[in-house]
Amino acid sequence: MSAADPRFSINQMTVKQLSLPELVDACTALGVRGVGLWREPVRAYGLKAAAGLVRGAGLAVTTLCRGGFLTAAEPAGRATALDDNRAAIDEAAALGTGVLVLVSGGLPEGSGDLVGARLRIVDALGELAPYAAERGVRLAVEPLHPMFASDRCVVSTLAQALDIAEHFPAEQVGVCVDTYHIWWDDAAPAQVERAGAGGRICTFQLADWITPLPAGVLNGRGQIGDGCIDMRAWDARVAAAGYRGPVEVELFNDGLWAGDGRELLTETARRFTAHVG
Amino acid sequence: MSAADPRFSINQMTVKQLSLPELVDACTALGVRGVGLWREPVRAYGLKAAAGLVRGAGLAVTTLCRGGFLTAAEPAGRATALDDNRAAIDEAAALGTGVLVLVSGGLPEGSGDLVGARLRIVDALGELAPYAAERGVRLAVEPLHPMFASDRCVVSTLAQALDIAEHFPAEQVGVCVDTYHIWWDDAAPAQVERAGAGGRICTFQLADWITPLPAGVLNGRGQIGDGCIDMRAWDARVAAAGYRGPVEVELFNDGLWAGDGRELLTETARRFTAHVG
DSSP, X not given: OOOOOTTEEEEGGGGTTSOHHHHHHHHHHHTOOEEEEEHHXXXXXXXXXXXXXXXHTTOEEEEEXXXXXXXXXXXXXXXXXHHHHHHHHHHHHHHTOSEEEEEOBXXXXXXXXXXXXXXHHHHHHHXXXXXXXXXXXXXXXXOOOGXXXXXXXXXXXXXXXXXXXXXXXXXXXXXXXXXXXXXXXXXXXXXXXXXXXXXXXXXXXXXXXXXXXXXXXXXXXXXXXXXXXXXXXXXXXXXXXXOOSOEEEOOOBHHHHTSOHHHHHHHHHHHHHHHXX | OOOOOTTEEEEGGGGTTSOHHHHHHHHHHHTOOEEEEEHHHHHHHOHHHHHHHHHHTTOEEEEEEEEEOOOOOSHHHHHHHHHHHHHHHHHHHXXXXXXXXXXXXXXXXXXXXXXXXXXXXXXXXXXXHHHHHHTTOEEEEOOOXXXXXXXXXXXXXXXXXXXXXXXXXXXXXXXXXXXXXXXXOTTHHHXXXXXXXXXXXXXXXXXXXXXXXXXXSTTBEEOTTSSSOOHHHXXXXXXXXXXXXXXXXXXOBHHHHTSOHHHHHHHHHHHHHHHTO
């Protein structure tokens, strides 16, 4: 097949059945130029070794996933989260990526206070953003679909993510635009414009929306073209807002994970070309 | 136990293991004054018989669930949906309720056009609203949680529901405010105000948000008090917006349905008193 689209980046989670060397090898074979990495497999392989492997293959690390979980109300939980995020920032810098994606965190046990949880995210970013900036890393606040609001991320819309990010300079804190999380939101197109005008689009990620959702709803993201999201329209919006960076495909899908990882990467690159490129 | 709160109404789906006579009997025993009925069990029992049974017990029918599914793009599908909604309006009138709840419908097979689907809802309501008004029935557009946007309801926020309803006189088309669907939305409190100011709150329904969500996500609604939604705060907002009507508890939950229906009704009334009343 022809080489992958030059804008295409594969998020490591999409093909998590591949080891890091297998992933790098498959990217090289396909002409894929970028990878979004995850902390856990990177640490399992060794941070320095991972950085060397990816750099040696000429692959750009388009993002590191993920920091965040900044909603703890207790001082001890907050301190632990800040420590972990500083470590994530250090890891991002070591991998040579300029973007750390943040999944902000859900409600503390027994709490129903979304507003308070969102305020604590701003407060925590006040500590983390300068630390990240000193290391050449931007923090990308990712809104997650509202079905994750209680247990994973109290930031549910692009508007909320920007409300948080705009407390800080654009070179320190931006947002992650992911089709899976915002496709349903009629306010999102205008918020993409707002994000672009402010120079806040740190990364653009794709996954398609398919139903029925599986239990727990985490691992039901659709391969590009399998669902109802108009990928070309979202790509055009993000481009019109001024974003010129790589586009990551990030799928969490038990069915896709059960198959061959190299074939999945090839198919994902092909889908990107067909539906976006 | 003491009698149920006078504002409390039980949605029939919450205790679907009860037959209609069992439900009416249990409501009488508990002093529950209102029921929200569903078309399917009413038709199975017989419309006239159901109307007589409920009226004879002195129960108010607070809503009929449900009409809607108005997003078909093909003329035949649209005509079928309009016919079915006229039948639902007739049934609501026969049952003596002034509110027909509408679940607007998802995307047609193969379509990703949310905007077009929402426009078709407005178009269909243009035919249905006068028909309903002549029969003393208001149509309540219900926003469903965004996790249902593709396959069940393209109306995902209270703002969108009001945008649709406001094409019509308030005495013809309003909205359903259901905590389960809107609790995550930081724009929803202001939209409750907007709905109240326009006289558009047709009904107020409660369910709590619990995780993990089950496969298919439909039947995972939490008993009042089991989740993270601040029921008292939402009740206060809806009351401040001027709503003085009954409050329905509508739970879809496989676990609750597996138990005894009368006990579930008793417990639901108790939870209402504890967390809202």
